[in-house]
Amino acid sequence: MNVNEALDLLKSNGYKATGKRKDILDYFAEQDGYRTAKDLIIHLENGNDTVSFDTIYRNLHLYNEMGILETTELSGEKHFRMNCGNHHHHHFICNECGRTKAIDVCPMDDVKKSLVNYAIEGHKFEIYGLCPTCQNN
Amino acid sequence: MNVNEALDLLKSNGYKATGKRKDILDYFAEQDGYRTAKDLIIHLENGNDTVSFDTIYRNLHLYNEMGILETTELSGEKHFRMNCGNHHHHHFICNECGRTKAIDVCPMDDVKKSLVNYAIEGHKFEIYGLCPTCQNN
DNA sequence: TTTACAAATCGGAATCATTACGTTATTATA
DNA sequence: TATAATAACGTAATGATTCCGATTTGTAAA
Known part of the structure; x- marks a missing residue:
């Protein structure tokens, strides 16, 4: 899954392609491992972006439901990564x-x-x- | 693992067999599935026992380290159960x-x-x- | 391109599990 | 039973996540 595929998927499901949503996708596209909500927040703040917890968590959950992000829970904290394929693994x-x-x-x-x-x-x-x-x- | 085995294990490692520790072991011995700290607290409170978070969590961790309890994390909450054997499973x-x-x-x-x-x-x-x-x- | 409205974001407060801590009580042992 | 160390108490603090009313933004239609 890459950023453009994810954006297309968003639009075709009636979701808006907002700036924040793109920023979040860009972040996970350039990572190649599991990252937390906090990792994402720090990244966005370094880019002089303001972030609301609401926006972060709402979109992480949305992306997970849509299959754009995979998620797992490690030591009590949810971690996310780009979905890396359609086959079961x-x-x-x-x-x-x-x-x-x-x-x-x-x-x-x-x-x-x-x-x-x-x-x-x-x-x-x-x-x-x-x-x-x-x-x- | 049953309550007496666990108590022996505690004593042989220099830990004290306190009333609260017995209560906690009794609870997990009568359950046969994963239970949370909150489940345990509710059970103890129903028995008109006072409970401190400190006591609950300290002992849950201790029991886990000693192999008396097995643990897993389900939807952001740690769950515990009596260790059900020495073989890997x-x-x-x-x-x-x-x-x-x-x-x-x-x-x-x-x-x-x-x-x-x-x-x-x-x-x-x-x-x-x-x-x-x-x-x- | 402007308008209008639903959807998304903001900022911060609230929640929930867990950890931390100074004080008090209990246990094991001599 | 006296002692010292361990454990429990009660409560405050922490950290991730959720919630909420107010404001802004994206999109589709005029």
Whole structure:
């Protein structure tokens, strides 16, 4: 997902393409890992932009619902990143820099066999650690 | 893990077996799913017990570090349950009642092959949905 | 291009889980 | 039972997130 695809998606769903929305998309497009609402706020403030919590959180949630951003919760704080593809996948997440590596292994086929009377609504599979770069710092 | 095992573990590590600690263990022993600090507080208050946040959180963390309680984070809130065994396993977690079912499938052996230069520090694999009981309510 | 209105943003207060802290009480041990 | 260390109390502080009334902005129609 890139910025233009995301903007098109917004418009085709009747949402307005505002300046703030573009700024937020630009930020996540140039990152390649999970970032928090606070990371985003700091970035925008450095660009001499004013930001309201309302605007930040409303749009992060909207983007997540629309599939523009993926989200995960790490130590009590929501983290967001650009959606990196339409195929089902999971992530290695670096504890230091938040950057990710896609993992194509998914154990759900195996698991479903042992949950026959359960209604499965979702699952989470994440691997945490240090990426090659952060191991040398 | 049952209450007596946990109390022995506490004592053998030099921790005191206080009334509050027993109350907290009793609570988790009679539950069979993930519960929050708030769930515990409400339970203790109903028993006409006074509770300090300090006591609750300090002991929840202690129990987690000692392996007496397992923990996971669901929608921004930490959840705890009695440790249900020494073997490595994962959980199906009911979105309605918090009860769990152990899952023995673990995909990490497969995954490690694609993360050769990464330092793996942990992983999380959880399945969410409705248990058989909660589907009928 | 202006107008009009719905949608979005602003600024700040409120909320909720969790942590921190000085004081008081309880536990284990001698 | 006296002692010292550990734990609990009560409450204030913190940090992320949500909420809200007032104001501004984007878009579609005139």
